[in-house]
Amino acid sequence: MADYNPMELMICVAARNLEDGATVVVGTGAPCAAAMLSQKTHSPNLCIMFEAGGVAPILPAMPISVGDSRTFHKALMASSMPEIMETCQRGMVDYTFLGGAQIDMYGNINSTMIGSDHAKPKVRFPGSGGANDLASLCWRTMMMTVQDAKRFTDKINFITSPGYLQGGNTRYEAGLPKGTGPYRIITNMAIMGFDEETKWMKVLSINPGYSRKDVQDNCGFELKWADSIADTDPPTADELRILREEVDPHRYIIGR
């Protein structure tokens, strides 16, 4: 078995979830790496989009900003933020990736603040940026994150970006587009999906080297479990080689 770090594992798992011919809006960092790896393995025609307007670039290097020159280098289109967001709203974007300081059992994500007074936050983060938009409007939202009991919490301080809100049908009752929502939460320990009815986070497979107990102990709420829990396939030698040599040769992301 190849040796790899948790970031490499998460990127490889994420890449496998992006099928050929799909559209994905990514940010900088790990999501962009996952999309690039996917293109270089099984999805040559995965269409990568950036919220500032870049569409299907030939990425010469990792972008530093989702609006920098690299995001539309030899692109098929350099458009605008409304163009990308409206393409999402129209239902033409399949996937996106989000990050955040907290996530709850329904996949709601906080990237705004810690504390209880919005006017004077204890800790302030950047806010939604495009995260709420992409979580609201793309068909399937994924997250890559290191798992711990503080981050995976049932006491989320602020719902910046919608998961399944209060579970069940509450997401659609709130007015968000039908059929959208969190799809996969990819952590260093496991891969989670969501129960079809309750929309509660549900473990689908456990990563090599971790146990059920590890996964539950590092989560601040009770996890549901799929009927049969698979072992996550570790990164293949090919995936690792391409990721290390072609996608992120300077280890900007996988070296973190």
Place this chain on the structure above:
Amino acid sequence: MADYNPMELMICVAARNLEDGATVVVGTGAPCAAAMLSQKTHSPNLCIMFEAGGVAPILPAMPISVGDSRTFHKALMASSMPEIMETCQRGMVDYTFLGGAQIDMYGNINSTMIGSDHAKPKVRFPGSGGANDLASLCWRTMMMTVQDAKRFTDKINFITSPGYLQGGNTRYEAGLPKGTGPYRIITNMAIMGFDEETKWMKVLSINPGYSRKDVQDNCGFELKWADSIADTDPPTADELRILREEVDPHRYIIGR
């Protein structure tokens, strides 16, 4: 005094109403000729716009269509219909010209149909096109038309484009932008404005060779009269020369 025909008179009068530095959306024909004449006499920086997207072209010839190549020949911008219409809606367009089969005392215009059954019109016309939009959204609407008692009617069959609707404040109560409305009706016989309070059509000046009686007899409703009725200044020799030699040398419009 120079010899001229009614179309030439109307175009010259219309041109005088377009001041330098203003914006005007025009169609083909007489309005376009008026705007061009205005540029070549006193308003070199009159900005001419066409609803299909052309902005400030250097017109090499009379356009046949408001979307043909001439409307954006060496233009400052070749944009889109929403761009032009939204510029109007934002309050950046000063003038427009409309035509129609009927006009009433409040400046409402019919270019849709004659008859009473919308589903099976007695006579069908093209409909609004951009006319309703421009009448709704530009600051000041003007009309050039030959005057007769059938066309100037208090029994308009269909209000395609809004004038002052039922007079008074009804235009603004209906939700149309404040301060907009019909400004001048330029006919072969007279120039009309609208009463500030009642918004009823009001004669401002009478064209050479016509009497008050002519003007009223060729109007299907009772006209109001300004306190002092001026004589319309006839086209000057300069205006006529430029109109005939530079604006419409082939007499496409002034030869009608």
Place this chain on the structure above:
Amino acid sequence: MSAEVMEKNIELKSGVNKVFTDPDADAARAYFRGKSRALRPKLTTVEEVVRTMISDGDYIAIGGFGANRIPTAICHEIVRQGKKGLGFAGHTSTHDFQILSAGEAFNRCDIAYIIGLEARGLSPNARRYIESGKVKLTEWTNATMSWRLKAAAMGLSFIPARNILGTDTFKYSAAKEILCPFTGQKYAAYPALYPDFAAIHVHECDVYGNCHVYGASVSDFDLAKAARRVVITTERLVSTEKIRQQPEATVIPFWCVDAVIESPYGSYPGNMPYEYFSDEEHLREWLAAEKEPESLKKFMDKYIYGTKNFDEYLALCGGTEKMNKLRRIELLIDKK
């Protein structure tokens, strides 16, 4: 929402006519979810597109403005294949409307501008067709149709605007009055327009459908997004390398496009900016032929039903020599 606004809500007016298409954004999303966004070559033929991408009863829209930059070959083929019962977006339509009316291809129509050919006059046959009462009509305006397409392009079911209020155009539309929740101002609300099918003619595109358009764009960039199925006819194919050299010039992206057809002189007898001017002589021939149903039938037999495809039509109309002449007019080398 204040009691005052709620009370006002009760008095809000609606147009009396029909919305011919479903404005529901989730229904559109459900369709778009299944639409291919794969970067695959899409070259095909006019015959194939009209046969497989348009069914009787579909609601269609045609790009361009008037006779300028229109996909004439598609309009001909719709008539040639005898499509019937279509819905039609009569938005800045002139020669396209004239062709489809000659084939009596549609039975319901959203009207912004119909039956006219601008300064050229009115189409006698299109006028007869509309006055016959055979076509269900809903009134709108050019801006309104643009905004209905924009609402769809944005993935909405409605959009507010400030025109048409208080007029019969509103009364015979399917618009509804609404109030701004922030200012209380009255607005017209328009239902999003998601056509089943759209055909757009462009200057250049690659085999995937990434398009360049020069000159005024009218509403075509929104139309390409709003329509469920889109065919691009293009003056010429260009390489994808050329597209990638200037990504800001891509105005319609490949994922909107289902089919691509190379169609030189494709806007004939209309004007194609920077390429060729309209053939005013031939357009006059159309109008003259339309005066009587008999002469129109003869004309249509000769030019549409009697030709196999658009190339034959071009040849009948004067071929390369005529096209060169129209190019010289467009480029201001010759006067028309």
Place this chain on the structure above:
Amino acid sequence: MSAEVMEKNIELKSGVNKVFTDPDADAARAYFRGKSRALRPKLTTVEEVVRTMISDGDYIAIGGFGANRIPTAICHEIVRQGKKGLGFAGHTSTHDFQILSAGEAFNRCDIAYIIGLEARGLSPNARRYIESGKVKLTEWTNATMSWRLKAAAMGLSFIPARNILGTDTFKYSAAKEILCPFTGQKYAAYPALYPDFAAIHVHECDVYGNCHVYGASVSDFDLAKAARRVVITTERLVSTEKIRQQPEATVIPFWCVDAVIESPYGSYPGNMPYEYFSDEEHLREWLAAEKEPESLKKFMDKYIYGTKNFDEYLALCGGTEKMNKLRRIELLIDKK
């Protein structure tokens, strides 16, 4: 409107925070009616623009995305002239937000993205400023801010959209829920954003303000229309003849623009597409200096308060040699 919909109206939610600007479309129209649309030369200086076109308390917006294609000189000068009490559109803002925070220039902020510099980390000083409670905050998102500007560019007072519903982002916004009058679907309604002032950096424009922009345009074309007063800084002036050669490339028309400034390297230390890459070293220097208020004061004294203008700042940062280096990175000749 049906009784059912009316009943539902009563339950429609509103965000709890403030709209910092007047969304009223007629108020905006009244301003735009008086705005000059004359085709007149508009060349001026950064000092003059900031002195005469921005008053304390105004609401301002800055073009570009993050540190990419931003009008840095205008941001510096706002701080240098000590403007106070501004409202700020925190839309895709990074280095611009960092500069204005260092000058404590604003006291209310519409938030989409603030205090961060994307992959580079968070600005310690901007974070302190926001966590101090000195700044009134209303939450939005990137798309929402884009759509608020689009609503203004369209001349509306509101626009509907399908994001943020059900979240705390909605709760701490000033949005309102509304229902589609056609489908009954719930939407978020956003108030149009008409900023008092906007500064946008472009690649090329003429003396009248007709602009070319290459690469992603973010929301700048809508921003140019939405703002009451607009200044364009440009990498280089071009002739109006060049503008007229390619009218479809004009993305901001002259009538939106009140002032034009030639500002080569004007997006430094940010990235200008096709021109020069960002100066990551200098941006790290900013972040390091911000760790303590004392070191930030020293840094600001050196780079902003101690320089007369943006040219002096560029010289301090390495002048032509540095700019050439950044161009080589941008063009992929050198690795960064």
